[in-house]
Amino acid sequence: MSVTAPQGFVAAGLAAGIKESGDPDLALVSTASGRAVPAAGVFTANLMTAAPVLVSQDHLGSTAGKAAAVVLNSGNANAATGAPGRADAERTCAAVAADLGCAEDEVLVCSTGLIGIPLPVEPLLGAVDELVAGLTGDDAGGAAAAEALRTTDTARKEAVARAGDVTVGGMAKGAAMLAPSMATMLAVLTTDADVDPPTLQRVLSAAVDGSFNALLTDGCTSTNDTVLLLASGEAGPVDEDDLARAVAEVCTSLAEQMADDAEGATKVVRLTVAGAASDAEARTGAERIARSLLCKCSWYGRDPYWGRLASELGSAGIAFDQERVSVTYGGVTVAAGGVTVDHDGAAVASHMDGRHLEITCDLGLGDGTATVLTNDLTHAYVDENMGTS
Amino acid sequence: MSVTAPQGFVAAGLAAGIKESGDPDLALVSTASGRAVPAAGVFTANLMTAAPVLVSQDHLGSTAGKAAAVVLNSGNANAATGAPGRADAERTCAAVAADLGCAEDEVLVCSTGLIGIPLPVEPLLGAVDELVAGLTGDDAGGAAAAEALRTTDTARKEAVARAGDVTVGGMAKGAAMLAPSMATMLAVLTTDADVDPPTLQRVLSAAVDGSFNALLTDGCTSTNDTVLLLASGEAGPVDEDDLARAVAEVCTSLAEQMADDAEGATKVVRLTVAGAASDAEARTGAERIARSLLCKCSWYGRDPYWGRLASELGSAGIAFDQERVSVTYGGVTVAAGGVTVDHDGAAVASHMDGRHLEITCDLGLGDGTATVLTNDLTHAYVDENMGTS
Numbered sequence: 001m002s003v004t005a006p007q008g009f010v011a012a013g014l015a016a017g018i019k020e021s022g023d024p025d026l027a028l029v030s031t032a033s034g035r036a037v038p039a040a041g042v043f044t045a046n047l048m049t050a051a052p053v054l055v056s057q058d059h060l061g062s063t064a065g066k067a068a069a070v071v072l073n074s075g076n077a078n079a080a081t082g083a084p085g086r087a088d089a090e091r092t093c094a095a096v097a098a099d100l101g102c103a104e105d106e107v108l109v110c111s112t113g114l115i116g117i118p119l120p121v122e123p124l125l126g127a128v129d130e131l132v133a134g135l136t137g138d139d140a141g142g143a144a145a146a147e148a149l150r151t152t153d154t155a156r157k158e159a160v161a162r163a164g165d166v167t168v169g170g171m172a173k174g175a176a177m178l179a180p181s182m183a184t185m186l187a188v189l190t191t192d193a194d195v196d197p198p199t200l201q202r203v204l205s206a207a208v209d210g211s212f213n214a215l216l217t218d219g220c221t222s223t224n225d226t227v228l229l230l231a232s233g234e235a236g237p238v239d240e241d242d243l244a245r246a247v248a249e250v251c252t253s254l255a256e257q258m259a260d261d262a263e264g265a266t267k268v269v270r271l272t273v274a275g276a277a278s279d280a281e282a283r284t285g286a287e288r289i290a291r292s293l294l295c296k297c298s299w300y301g302r303d304p305y306w307g308r309l310a311s312e313l314g315s316a317g318i319a320f321d322q323e324r325v326s327v328t329y330g331g332v333t334v335a336a337g338g339v340t341v342d343h344d345g346a347a348v349a350s351h352m353d354g355r356h357l358e359i360t361c362d363l364g365l366g367d368g369t370a371t372v373l374t375n376d377l378t379h380a381y382v383d384e385n386m387g388t389s
Numbered sequence: 390m391s392v393t394a395p396q397g398f399v400a401a402g403l404a405a406g407i408k409e410s411g412d413p414d415l416a417l418v419s420t421a422s423g424r425a426v427p428a429a430g431v432f433t434a435n436l437m438t439a440a441p442v443l444v445s446q447d448h449l450g451s452t453a454g455k456a457a458a459v460v461l462n463s464g465n466a467n468a469a470t471g472a473p474g475r476a477d478a479e480r481t482c483a484a485v486a487a488d489l490g491c492a493e494d495e496v497l498v499c500s501t502g503l504i505g506i507p508l509p510v511e512p513l514l515g516a517v518d519e520l521v522a523g524l525t526g527d528d529a530g531g532a533a534a535a536e537a538l539r540t541t542d543t544a545r546k547e548a549v550a551r552a553g554d555v556t557v558g559g560m561a562k563g564a565a566m567l568a569p570s571m572a573t574m575l576a577v578l579t580t581d582a583d584v585d586p587p588t589l590q591r592v593l594s595a596a597v598d599g600s601f602n603a604l605l606t607d608g609c610t611s612t613n614d615t616v617l618l619l620a621s622g623e624a625g626p627v628d629e630d631d632l633a634r635a636v637a638e639v640c641t642s643l644a645e646q647m648a649d650d651a652e653g654a655t656k657v658v659r660l661t662v663a664g665a666a667s668d669a670e671a672r673t674g675a676e677r678i679a680r681s682l683l684c685k686c687s688w689y690g691r692d693p694y695w696g697r698l699a700s701e702l703g704s705a706g707i708a709f710d711q712e713r714v715s716v717t718y719g720g721v722t723v724a725a726g727g728v729t730v731d732h733d734g735a736a737v738a739s740h741m742d743g744r745h746l747e748i749t750c751d752l753g754l755g756d757g758t759a760t761v762l763t764n765d766l767t768h769a770y771v772d773e774n775m776g777t778s
Contacts, residue, residue, distance in 0.1 A: 048703025048711050048727075080696050082712065082728045115696025116729050223700050291680070293766070294774055301775030307437075307469050307504025311612050314437025322437045323471065338437075339471040340505050377682070379768050385683055386690030 002158030003029045004142035005169035006192035008037075008232030011141040012134035013148030016127035018113075018120050019075035024148035026124060028131050029171075029188050029230070030069035034100040037232050039067035039108070040201035042208045044225035050079035051119075052109040053226060055089040059105040065197025068102040070188050070228055071131075072110040073124060074151050074173065079223040080116040088121040095125050099132040110186045110226045112151055112173060142171065149173035149186060152384060154261055159253035163242035166193040166235045172254040174261075185212060187227045187254055192235035193243050203244045204229045211251035215259055215373045227251070259373040264380030267299045268373065269357045273313070276368030281318040283370035285361070288316035296377035302352040306335045309361055324364030331358070391547035392418045393531035394558035395581035397426075397621030400530040401523035402537030405516035407502075407509050408464035413537035415513060417520050418560075418577050418619070419458035423489040426621050428456035428497070429590035431597045433614035439468035440508075441498040442615060444478040448494040454586025457491040459577050459617055460520075461499040462513060463540050463562065468612040469505040477510040484514050488521040499575045499615045501540055501562060531560065538562035538575060541773060543650055548642035552631035555582040555624045561643040563650075574601060576616045576643055581624035582632050592633045593618045600640035604648055604762045616640070648762040653769030656688045657762065658746045662702070665757030670707040672759035674750070677705035685766035691741040695724045698750055713753030720747070 004011050008031055016026040031037055041060050043053050060067070071092055078085045093107040100107070111119065135141060146156035150173055157172045174185030189204070208227050229247065259268045271289060276282035289295050289312045298305045306327040314320050326336040330351030334343050351357065393400050397420055405415040420426055430449050432442050449456070460481055467474045482496040489496070500508065524530060535545035539562055546561045563574030578593070597616050618636065648657045660678060665671035678684050678701045687694045695716035703709050715725040719740030723732050740746065 046700060046704040047709040048700045048714075077696075080699060080711070080724070080727055080729070082726065115694075115700065116724065223696075223703065293682070293770070297771055297774035300771065303775065305504075307466075307612075310469060311435060311437045311504065314612065315433075315435040320436040322469070325437075335469070335505065337471065338469055340469070377771060379771055381682070382686055382689065382766060382768055382771060385686035386692065 001139055001160045001169065002142040002146055002171040003169045003188055003190045004137050004139065005160045006167040006190045006232060007234040008032050008192055009190045010135035010137045011145040012131050012136065013144035014127060014131055014134060017123035018073055024144070025073055025075040026127055026131055027072045027145035027148040028069060028096065028135065029145055029190065030100060030135055031230070031232055032137055034068055034102055036063065036066040036068040036102060036106040037230055038195060038197040038200050039065055039228065039230045040197060040204040041108070042205055042227045044223060046223050048080065048223045050077055050111060050224040051081055051085035051089045052078055052111045053224060054086060055093065056108040056110065056226060059093070059108055062105045065201065066106060067108050067230055068106040069096055069100055070108045070110065071096045072149055072186060072188070074112050074149055076111060076113040076117060076119050077115050077224050078111040078119040081118055085119060088119045091121060092124060095128040096132065099128060108228055110224070112149070112186050112224050115223060142169065146171035152263055157254050157257040159250045161246040161249035163238055163246040166191060166238040166243060166246065168246040168250050170250040170254055172258065174258040185225055185258060189229040189247065189250055190232070191229065191243070192232045193238040194233035194236050195231050195238065195243060199240055200229055200231055203240065203247050206244060207248040207251040210248055211255040214371060215255045255373065259375060262375040263384045264378045265375035266378055267355060267357055267376040269299055269359060269375060270371060271374055272360045272369065272371045273363065274360060274369045275362040275364045275366060277319040277366045278368040279370055282368040284318050285313045285316045286370045286372045288312045290372050290374035293377060299357060299376035300378045304329045304334055304348050304352055310335070313361060313363065319365055320363060321365065326362045326364065328360040329357070390528055390549045390558065391531040391535055391560040392558045392577055392579045393526050393528065394549045395556040395579045395621060396623040397421050397581055398579045399524040399526045400534040401520050401525065402533035403516060403520055403523065406512035407462055413533070414462055414464040415516055415520055416461045416534035416537035417458060417485065417524065418534055418579065419489060419524055420619070420621055421526055423457055423491055425452065425455040425457040425491060425495040426619055427584060427586040427589050428454055428617065428619045429586060429593040430497070431594055431616045433612060435612050437469065437612045439466055439500060439613040440470055440474035440478045441467055441500045442613060443475060444482065445497040445499065445615060448482070448497055451494045454590065455495060456497050456619055457495040458485055458489055459497045459499065460485045461538055461575060461577070463501050463538055465500060465502040465506060465508050466504050466613050467500040467508040470507055474508060477508045480510060481513060484517040485521065488517060497617055499613070501538070501575050501613055504612060531558065535560035541652055546643050546646040548639045550635040550638035552627055552635040555580060555627040555632060555635065557635040557639050559639040559643055561647065563647040574614050574647060578618040578636065578639055579621070580618065580632070581621045582627045583622035583625050584620050584627065584632065588629055589618055589620055592629065592636050595633060596637040596640040599637055600644040603760065604644045644762065648764060651764040652773045653767045654764035655767055656744060656746055656765040658688055658748060658764060659760060659762055661749045661758065661760045662752065663749060663758045664751040664753045664755060666708040666755045667757040668759055671757040673707050674702045674705045675759045675761045677701045679761050679763035682766060688746060688765035689767045693718045693723055693737050693741055699724070702750060702752065708754055709752060710754065715751045715753065717749040718746070
């Protein structure tokens with residue numbers, strides 16, 4: 001259940017031949033009517049911005065926040081491809097628009113895959129008729145679209161949440177380069193709420209901040225990150241707070257699925273820095289630890305080496321007093337006042353053996369707190385990324 | 390040839406029993422006279438500051454830049470050890486001072502090894518008499534001291550440079566956690582130049598900036614980083630610029646030895662970012678790439694995947710125009726104007742197969758430039774760091 005769960009949406013996915021493997025690589029999510037509805041987007045902060053990101057931003061601007069469809073491909077990021085890459089992205093939108101009967105700028109476009117290689121646009125364009133013909137509003141349509149987004153993802157990522165009569169559905173891809181802001185991640189959300197574009201954008205931006213932007217696997221920010229939300233209006237109006245909760249729920253679920261599927265990871269770490277001088281400083285500290293190769297290797301080795309965490313906090317550029325810091329693994333405090341304290345080593349070892357780690361560092365200075373989701377650094381991660389992927 | 394190369398210095402090293410392995414773990418560098426001479430230091434910026442760093446900073450302050458000796462141990466960092474750790478560092482200085490016949494605050498102290506574990510100070514103190522008795526001014530003394538600094542270093546690190554009649558010698562340890570500012574690195578330099586403490590500090594700070602602070606292996610800044618320079622005065626006065634060049638030469642050699650010996654590394658990468666809006670922005674961009682897990686894995690895989698480098702520059706928070714960026718491997722330009730260009734793939738592949746990579750990214754925006762030394766991310770690095778080390 002994903003993007004076709006809300007009323008008024010159809011989806012499809014197929015193999016267009018962009019991937020050499022022949023796996024599915026082209027997806028489409030559209031309104032069932034083919035008409036544009038309110039739409040919102042959050043995009044990568046990377047200035048090495050991929051062509052589809054530039055085109056989707058342009059389109060959302062020229063329509064003042066309306067879209068009829070999102071076309072997505074995996075297997076090629078259409079990034080570092082210059083003016084020809086932007087032309088390819090525009091042609092993709094135009095082909096979909098022609099079949100749906102909407103304007104070109106009412107189609108948004110996302111790509112994920114290799115950087116710096118021209119998009120194989122001819123096989124993509126050649127598959128658009130079949131893609132549009134295959135659009136369905138059932139679960140299979142949503143599943144086919146989510147399947148076609150996968151690159152190194154081991155499973156498709158889908159989520160659904162409800163707010164009264166309103167439904168929010170979403171699909172995503174992302175298994176590496178997951179870092180604030182966002183990651184190599186694409187997500188398309190749909191809802192049948194009746195809501196105007198500015199409200200939709202506000203709800204989406206807030207949800208992304210608390211979910212995808214709190215996910216940091218390997219510290220790399222991609223060129224293509226895009227999160228889109230379309231609202232068909234078919235289920236009628238909804239309280240904004242209720243919609244915000246449902247959108248946040250879907251985003252959080254998708255982010256957790258990404259953390260669970262991070263390339264080569266054996267651990268999903270929920271890392272909280274508390275007691276900081278401010279929430280922003282807590283976030284800086286948590287991100288510093290989440291980016292630390294030494295900390296990530298420790299987690300892989302199931303080693304509760306708290307000194308490495310404290311050392312990162314001490315060099316994070318935030319307020320820090322080594323005589324106040326404490327560290328807790330799975331609720332067991334191993335260090336307090338900046339030194340090791342007596343603790344139940346067996347309980348800590350048992351926690352470190354699990355797949356999900358809960359680590360808290362308390363700076364003892366103030367009320368600032370932040371939580372990030374991150375992963376360990378493993379042999380398999382190195383294997384995955386030592387070649388082009 | 391290292392710290393005993395300049396006139397007026399003696400050194401020794403032995404196994405005191407701090408390391409469980411029984412390997413050498415205690416070193417001493419002293420003036421031959423046992424009297425204090427001008428001294429300068431540069432210390433870690435990590436606020437999780439280790440006890441020996443705090444004590445050495447205090448001592449250099451109370452003596453206004455004089456020292457007679459530096460005592461160093463490996464096997465334990467005496468970090469995250471609280472007030473007892475500082476007392477242990479002071480007792481170590483006092484024991485050495487008693488044997489040399491100098492004041493306690495004329496002895497500096499450095500430690501490297503595990504964090505968060507009390508220093509085994511009794512075996513250390515028990516070995517001081519033998520250590521002092523073993524001090525010699527020949528090469529063997531310097532070599533024994535350098536040997537006793539090693540933790541995961543595969544070889545001792547020594548260097549010597551000359552400026553007219555003046556000699557500068559140095560020894561260091563460091564094989565991981567090498568990042569600005571500095572690293573888990575200790576270095577002791579000696580010179581027989583006749584120079585006052587303020588000049589010595591100026592010369593040392595400048596040399597560290599261009600050498601150890603341009604070295605970034607895994608992005609972690611340690612709790613213990615210390616570089617010290619003592620000047621016996623026995624070779625007479627020297628032009629400050631000449632001394633600065635010799636000190637920089639020794640620091641650069643030691644930094645290069647560290648990069649060559651980085652934990653698990655198969656590549657030493659000299660990475661230059663040019664054409665930036667400023668030198669500071671170039672440095673930010675180079676450090677961003679040097680910290681990137683994806684770039685580091687690419688180097689390990691001998692993969693000239695320039696899109697990963699450009700993606701890091703685009704998200705480094707510096708001025709960036711994707712249509713101006715170019716990337717060169719070993720002098721061969723693989724991308725220009727933000728897109729892949731025709732190039733000699735065989736020449737690039739051959740360069741990527743070597744141990745020493747030269748990579749330049751030109752942002753095409755200004756005159757800012759910076760170079761860092763860094764390494765690849767390998768299975769062996771993960772092995773080395775998944776446990777406590």
